[in-house]
Amino acid sequence: MKRLLPVAAAATTAALLLTGCGSGGEQSGDGKEAKKVTVGISQFVEHPSLDAAREGFVEGLKEGGYTEGENLTLDVQNASGDQATATNIASNFASSKDDLVLGIATPSAQSLAQAVTDKPVLFTAVTDPVDAGLVNSQDAPGGNVTGTTDMNPVADQIKLVKQLKPSAKSVGIIYSSGETNSQIQVDEAKKAAQAEGLKVVEKTVTTTAEVAQAAESFDTDAIYVPTDNKVVAGLEAVISAAESKKIPLIAGEGDSVERGALATQGLNYKDLGKQTGAMAVKILKDGAKPGEMAVESQKDTKLILNAKAAEAMGVEIPQSLRDKADQVIE
Incomplete structure (x- = not known):
């Protein structure tokens, strides 16, 4: 190749x-x-x-x-x-x-x-x-x-916020303002968050270099990252922010969970x-x-959890969620 x-x-x-x-x-x-x-x-x-x-x-x-x-x-x-x-x-x-x-x-x-x-x-x-x-x-x-x-089950992903942190009242969403696919997911996430009683705080970026600053600026109870190319390219900065703030990071797909996000209900x-x-x-x-x-x-999505990430973010994964998971990264 x-x-x-x-x-x-x-x-x-x-x-x-x-x-x-x-x-x-x-x-x-x-x-x-x-x-x-x-x-x-x-x-x-x-x-x-x-x-x-x-x-x-x-x-x-x-x-x-x-x-x-x-x-x-x-x-x-x-x-x-x-x-x-x-x-x-x-x-x-x-x-x-x-x-x-x-x-x-x-x-x-x-x-x-x-x-x-x-x-x-x-x-x-x-x-x-x-x-x-x-x-x-x-x-x-x-x-x-x-x-x-690659349309994801965004509503199911947002539901993970309260399943992992029942006291959560807000979720930060970081995405690229120039990506059509991201805006579609964010719109879905906002609807799902409203149904869950979560306030949404949005941060947009135009380049991967801006991801770290945007992630660090959140003052929310959780962070959600859709399948946004520029943000996922700089995912480690978002992971670092979630760990330092001790809040769960929910991702739009499984590869991000393998890299250090806490959870997703996503595709392969x-x-x-x-x-x-x-x-x-x-x-x-x-x-x-x-x-x-x-x-x-892709018709079948998987619930993927990262136990190491949970520890780093100060989150305890409920046993009921572990039992339902298709994969738990230890």
Whole structure:
């Protein structure tokens, strides 16, 4: 896999690699031949959740008969959290000979959808693809774009605040003001918090560098972090703030809990990526049309608790919650 190539060279490199590909392929488990293909991947920023989605995507391709170095060439580009870079990557992919392109996270997916019109575009780690302007509807996307959504059970996540700290009266939410997916989750979180009798205090950031100051400024009984790319990239600063304030930190997905957040009722990004890879196989091998493929979601979420984080944040996890957990990180 090529990683972090200079953006200006992306299209040229992909074309040169593709030149060496013949018409041969290999047989997959379903007996159909998987011909040699090149897939471009635009990832908005590097952090464990999006990295897991990319790794799962590659696994999904492999399970469908496409193996990197054999009949699959990957051109992986990273925007490093910069929208202008994501736009440039998309422009290069538009002029490349890639057979399919993938956008990981809403900003990268939006850039690809706007720039690439003559080849299949898939997305993953996108909260609301309709609101983001990627598809006409989740059931009937239309055009050349489809993929998987990472919309979380936000209300269930907010309920964890009082389950872990019954005396809580307020929750701080930190998110990027420029991410559509985050605003959607925050709106849901505010509704859920009201139902729980929790006052919401919002802090917005424009860059990952601002996360630490925003987290330290909270004077609330808990902190909630949605699946916001810029905040999750700087999650350690939020964890540190929660530990110093001795308040629970609730996250939007499992990777953040593994890193040190206290709890989530969330999805698995590697599984979501693998699901997206299976969609790519249907397009590349079976000729499926993205516009006719419904946007998919992960149906099963998991309750994940971090016992070490609970101790560091001065929170005692109720036994009843432990008993319901799918995973407890000790």
